[in-house]
Amino acid sequence: MIVASMLVLAVGTYLLRLSGPLLRTRVSFPPSAERLLDVAAVVLLTALVAVTALTEGGGPADAARPAGVLVGGVLAWRKASFMVAVLAAAATTAVLRLI
Amino acid sequence: MCLAVGVTSVSYGAVSVASGLPFWFPVVMGTLVLAGSSEFLFVGIVGAGGSPVAGALAGLLVNARHLPYGLALPDVLGRGWRRALGVHVMNDESVVFALTRKENAARSYWTSGIGVLVCWPLGALLGAALGSTVSDPNAFGLDAMFPVVILALILPSLRDRVARRPALLGAVIALVCAPLLPTGLPLLASLAALAAVPLLGGLGTSPSASADASPSADARPSAGPSAGTSGDAESERGRA
Numbered sequence: 001m002i003v004a005s006m007l008v009l010a011v012g013t014y015l016l017r018l019s020g021p022l023l024r025t026r027v028s029f030p031p032s033a034e035r036l037l038d039v040a041a042v043v044l045l046t047a048l049v050a051v052t053a054l055t056e057g058g059g060p061a062d063a064a065r066p067a068g069v070l071v072g073g074v075l076a077w078r079k080a081s082f083m084v085a086v087l088a089a090a091a092t093t094a095v096l097r098l099i
Numbered sequence: 100m101c102l103a104v105g106v107t108s109v110s111y112g113a114v115s116v117a118s119g120l121p122f123w124f125p126v127v128m129g130t131l132v133l134a135g136s137s138e139f140l141f142v143g144i145v146g147a148g149g150s151p152v153a154g155a156l157a158g159l160l161v162n163a164r165h166l167p168y169g170l171a172l173p174d175v176l177g178r179g180w181r182r183a184l185g186v187h188v189m190n191d192e193s194v195v196f197a198l199t200r201k202e203n204a205a206r207s208y209w210t211s212g213i214g215v216l217v218c219w220p221l222g223a224l225l226g227a228a229l230g231s232t233v234s235d236p237n238a239f240g241l242d243a244m245f246p247v248v249i250l251a252l253i254l255p256s257l258r259d260r261v262a263r264r265p266a267l268l269g270a271v272i273a274l275v276c277a278p279l280l281p282t283g284l285p286l287l288a289s290l291a292a293l294a295a296v297p298l299l300g301g302l303g304t305s306p307s308a309s310a311d312a313s314p315s316a317d318a319r320p321s322a323g324p325s326a327g328t329s330g331d332a333e334s335e336r337g338r339a
Binding site for chain 1 (some may be wrong): 106107110120124127128131132133134136137139140141143145147151152154155157158159160161162163164165166167168169170171172176182186187189237238239240241242243244245246247248249250251252253254256257261262265266267268269270271272273274277278285286287289290292293296302
C-alpha cells in the first residue's frame with residue numbers, strides 16, 4: 001500500500017513536470033492561477049510545520065519539541081545557516097528532554 | 100546549494116526510518132519522486148499513522164507547482180531521452196537557476212538538476228543509516244528537526260505578505276482540526292484558507308508588488324482590492 005502510494009506520487013509528479021513543457025507552446029496560463037498554486041503550496045507546508053511542531057497523534061506534543069522548533073525557526077528567520085538552525089533545534093529539544 | 104540539499108536529505112532519511120519506514124524507502128522515493136517537500140509530507144503523514152493515499156494526494160498537491168514551473172521554463176530540455184530525464188530533474192533549484200542565468204540557462208539547469216538527483220538520494224541513504232542505528236531518535240531531538248527543515252525551506256515565501264496571511268490562517272485551521280480529523284486531513288483542510296485569499300488582500304499583481312509594502316510605498320497607486328498598503332496593514336492589525 002505504501003509502495004503503491006509512493007509510485008502514484010512519483011508518476012503523478014512526473015506528469016505534472018511533463019505537462020508544463022507540453023502545454024507551453026499551446027496555451028497561456030493566467031498568472032493568477034500560478035500565484036494561487038504557489039500560495040497553496042506555502043499554505044500546505046506551513047500547516048505541516050504547525051501540526052508536526054505542536055501535535056503528536058491528535059494531542060499536544062511535549063513542550064520540548066515546540067521549544068526546539070521555536071529556537072530553530074528564530075535562527076532561520078534571522079538568516080542563520082540552514083544547518084545551524086536545524087541542529088540548534090535538535091540540541092534544544094534534546095537538552096530539554098534530559099532535564 | 101548541494102550542501103543544503105544534502106543536509107536536508109540526511110534529515111529526511113533519518114526522519115523516514117524514525118517513522119518506521121524501511122531504510123531503502125526514502126532512497127527509492129527520493130530517486131523516483133525527487134521533490135523534497137512532498138516526500139517529507141508523505142513521510143510525515145504515513146509516519147504519524149495516516150493513510151498513504153492521503154500522503155500521496157497531499158504530495159501531489161504540493162508538487163502541482165511543477166506545472167507552472169514547466170510553463171515558465173525556457174527551452175533547456177533538449178529532445179528524446181534527454182528531454183525525458185530533463186523533465187524529471189525539474190525542481191525548485193534547477194528552475195530558479197535556469198530562469199536567473201539566462202545566458203547559460205541550459206547548462207545551469209542541468210548542473211543543478213543532476214546535482215540534486217545525485218545528492219538527494221545519497222543523503223537520504225546516509226540519514227537512513229544514521230537514523231536506524233539510533234534506538235530512540237526523539238532523545239536526540241530529531242523530531243524537532245523536521246518542522247525546522249520545512250520552515251527554513253518556506254521562510255522566503257513567508258516573508259512575502261501575500262502568502263503569509265493565508266499560510267498562517269491555514270496553520271490555525273490545521274491545528275484546530277488536528278484533534279478532530281484523522282492524520283493528513285488537517286493538512287488538506289488548511290487549504291480552506293485559500294478561499295479567504297480575496298479577504299486577506301488578494302494575490303497581488305506579482306510577488307514584488309507585495310514585497311515592497313513598506314510605509315514608503317504608501318504613495319503607490321493601489322491596484323488591488325485593498326485601499327492601499329497602509330490601510331491594509333491597519334486592517335491586518337485589527338484582525339490580530
